[in-house]
Each structure stands twice: as C-alpha cells, then as structure tokens.
Amino acid sequence: MDYKALITSEKDKSFINSIEIKDTESLPENDTLIKVKFSSLNYKDALSASGNKGVTRNYPHTPGIDAAGVIEKTTGSKFKIGDEVIVTGYDMGMNTSGGFGEYISVPETWIVKKPDNLSLSESMAFGTAGLTAGLCLRKLLLHGLKPEDGEVFVSGVTGGVGIISLMLFNKIGFDVTAITGKTDQADLLKSLGAKKIIDRNELDLDLISPLQKPIYAGGIDAVGGKILSNLICSTSQRAAIACCGMVGGISLDTSIFPFILRGLSLFGIDSAESLLETKEEIWNNFATDWKLENIDQNINNISLEDLPREIEKILKGDQVGRVRIAYD
Numbered sequence: 022m023d024y025k026a027l028i029t030s031e032k033d034k035s036f037i038n039s040i041e042i043k044d045t046e047s048l049p050e051n052d053t054l055i056k057v058k059f060s061s062l063n064y065k066d067a068l069s070a071s072g073n074k075g076v077t078r079n080y081p082h083t084p085g086i087d088a089a090g091v092i093e094k095t096t097g098s099k100f101k102i103g104d105e106v107i108v109t110g111y112d113m114g115m116n117t118s119g120g121f122g123e124y125i126s127v128p129e130t131w132i133v134k135k136p137d138n139l140s141l142s143e144s145m146a147f148g149t150a151g152l153t154a155g156l157c158l159r160k161l162l163l164h165g166l167k168p169e170d171g172e173v174f175v176s177g178v179t180g181g182v183g184i185i186s187l188m189l190f191n192k193i194g195f196d197v198t199a200i201t202g203k204t205d206q207a208d209l210l211k212s213l214g215a216k217k218i219i220d221r222n223e224l225d226l227d228l229i230s231p232l233q234k235p236i237y238a239g240g241i242d243a244v245g246g247k248i249l250s251n252l253i254c255s256t257s258q259r260a261a262i263a264c265c266g267m268v269g270g271i272s273l274d275t276s277i278f279p280f281i282l283r284g285l286s287l288f289g290i291d292s293a294e295s296l297l298e299t300k301e302e303i304w305n306n307f308a309t310d311w312k313l314e315n316i317d318q319n320i321n322n323i324s325l326e327d328l329p330r331e332i333e334k335i336l337k338g339d340q341v342g343r344v345r346i347a348y349d
C-alpha cells in the first residue's frame with residue numbers, strides 16, 4: 022500500500038528532507054500496522070531530521086517520535102482493528118520509521134490505547150513534549166511537592182515541554198515563575214497562568230554562587246546548562262527539580278551544597294523509555310484530573326509539506342507552543 026512520508030536523506034555529508042511516496046511493505050516487520058492520523062514535532066525530531074547520529078544512526082529515515090492513529094492490521098493480542106491508539110518514544114522515529122509518515126509498523130508493547138475523553142488530535146497537542154511535562158510533574162508530586170510549599174519555576178517555557186508544564190502546574194494550583202528568552206511572549210505566558218516572568222539571560226551566566234537566595238520549592242527544567250546550574254542554587258529547603266532538556270547545554274556546574282544543606286532532590290526524566298504503564302497513567306491523567314481544556318490553543322496545525330520549515334524553526338529555539346501534523 023502506498024503512503025506519503027517525510028524522508029531525511031544524507032547527501033554529500035549534508036541532510037535533506039523531502040516528501041516521498043513509500044510502500045508499507047518497506048516498513049519494519051512488527052506485529053502492528055497503524056494508520057497515523059496526527060503526529061507532532063519535538064526537538065528530538067529536528068535532531069533526527071538534521072542528521073544527528075546520536076538520535077538516528079542510519080539514513081534515509083522517517084523521523085517522528087509521536088503518532089496517534091487507528092490500528093489497521095495486527096497479529097498481536099492486545100488490540101483490534103479500528104482501535105484508536107497513541108505511540109510515543111521507544112525507538113520510533115529514532116531508528117524505526119516514525120510518525121512523519123502516514124503509516125507506522127511497531128510492536129504492540131509500544132502502544133497505548135487512547136483514553137476516552139481525549140481525542141486523537143488532542144493527544145498530539147500534548148505529544149512527547151506533553152508526556153514529558155506530565156512525567157516531570159508526576160515525579161515532583163510523588164516526591165511530595167504541594168502548591169502550599171511555594172513558588173515553582175519552568176524553564177524553556179515557551180517551548181513544547183515548557184508550555185505544557187506551565188499549563189499543568191497552573192491547573193493543579195501552583196504559582197509558576199516562567200523563565201524565557203522570549204519576554205515578548207509575556208502576555209501569552211500570563212494568560213496560561215505564569216505569576217512571574219524572568220528573562221533567561223539573567224540566569225544564563227557562569228555559576229553565580231553555590232548557594233543563592235532560596236526562592237523555588239521546585240521546578241521543571243527543559244534547558245539544562247548554566248540555567249539549570251543556577252536554578253539548583255536558588256531552591257528552598259527540601260525542594261525538588263525534574264530536568265529533561267539540554268537546549269542550553271549538557272554540562273552542569275554545581276556543588277554538593279544545595280543537596281546536603283537544603284536537601285534538594287534532582288530527578289531526571291527519560292520519557293522515551295518510560296514504562297508503558299507509566300505512559301498509560303499520564304495519558305489517563307490528561308483525559309481526567311489533568312485535562313487541559315485549552316490544550317488546542319497555541320498549536321500550529323500543519324501538513325507534512327510544512328514540516329521542513331518548522332524543523333528549522335525548532336532548531337533555532339524559535340517555536341512558541343506546539344506543532345501538530347494532521348494527515349488527510
């Protein structure tokens with residue numbers, strides 16, 4: 022069966038993205054074939070689509086770590102034809118053909134049944150960015166963080182992970198400080214519940230001091246590097262931070278003091294390899310207690326043909342909110 026996909030190919034040591042017609046016979050041999058209805062763009066997809074061999078080893082390749090669609094064929098026992106499902110992470114979009122194509126073939130152990138009260142389209146407004154925000158929040162809540170403990174922060178807040186972290190924190194009653202490089206987006210951030218906005222340049226500095234004024238009871242960091250290094254030093258007693266991103270750098274300059282003098286906990290999140298039951302828990306939360314009625318705001322809805330342009334934009338850190346791909 023023919024289908025349309027974005028293909029990233031290597032040519033003379035550079036990488037190009039084009040839309041091509043493929044045959045489902047060329048997909049990897051797995052137990053379940055899914056007709057993809059929606060996908061979404063994440064930073065990792067842009068790395069894959071620009072030839073980052075830490076993400077994708079072999080090209081030509083179809084990126085797309087997210088897909089929401091309908092079971093078309095299965096030899097597994099968990100799903101039946103017509104079931105609406107969500108697939109995020111594991112190897113999909115990395116070295117297994119991903120959601121930037123109209124069909125995917127994946128093992129059923131990667132698939133979550135879409136909960137009632139959440140549409141396929143809404144699920145890809147969240148995508149991996151939302152799932153990651155949800156996993157960060159889950160860690161912090163399991164740690165015992167409560168709104169009455171005080172102010173929390175979100176860094177990289179206009180990006181995919183950041184914006185959904187802000188919305189989720191706000192939904193469950195936290196006072197959020199938004200840390201952003203796009204202070205011109207202040208009105209948007211306030212409308213989504215940010216109580217304070219800080220220009221990220223104020224924190225994007227070599228470590229100011231190993232223990233700074235205690236401000237935050239917790240936070241979600243999608244940036245890493247110098248910004249996370251400084252935030253670690255501005256936490257109050259028994260605070261907790263969940264970190265997941267590296268757009269600001271992979272190094273961490275810190276000392277033992279915030280950990281042994283303030284009891285800080287730093288949690289790392291790896292959404293792709295999270296247990297399937299943990300992913301199911303988060304998707305169910307998005308359909309119930311963490312339902313975001315405004316999730317469809319700040320979504321840029323595009324077609325496959327628009328993806329190359331949006332990939333360039335996310336690589337420059339210029340995206341605001343989420344990009345969702347809809348197939349016919």
Ligand SMILES: NC(=O)c1ccc[n+]([C@@H]2O[C@H](COP(=O)([O-])OP(=O)(O)OC[C@H]3O[C@@H](n4cnc5c(N)ncnc54)[C@H](OP(=O)(O)O)[C@@H]3O)[C@@H](O)[C@H]2O)c1
Pocket residue numbers: 062063064065149150153176177178179180181182183200201202203221243244248264265266267268269290291292293335336337338339340341342
């Ligand atoms: N560990 C996991 O499981 C997991 C899952 C998903 C994503 N991630 C990672 O999380 C990060 C964010 O992903 P995303 O999909 O939300 O990406 P995104 O939509 O591009 O958002 C990243 C945001 O970070 C800020 N930023 C960009 N460049 C920066 C820089 N040089 N220094 C500091 N801040 C910068 C920008 O927000 P402002 O302008 O508002 O500051 C940007 O919008 C990426 O590193 C991604 O790989 C990890």
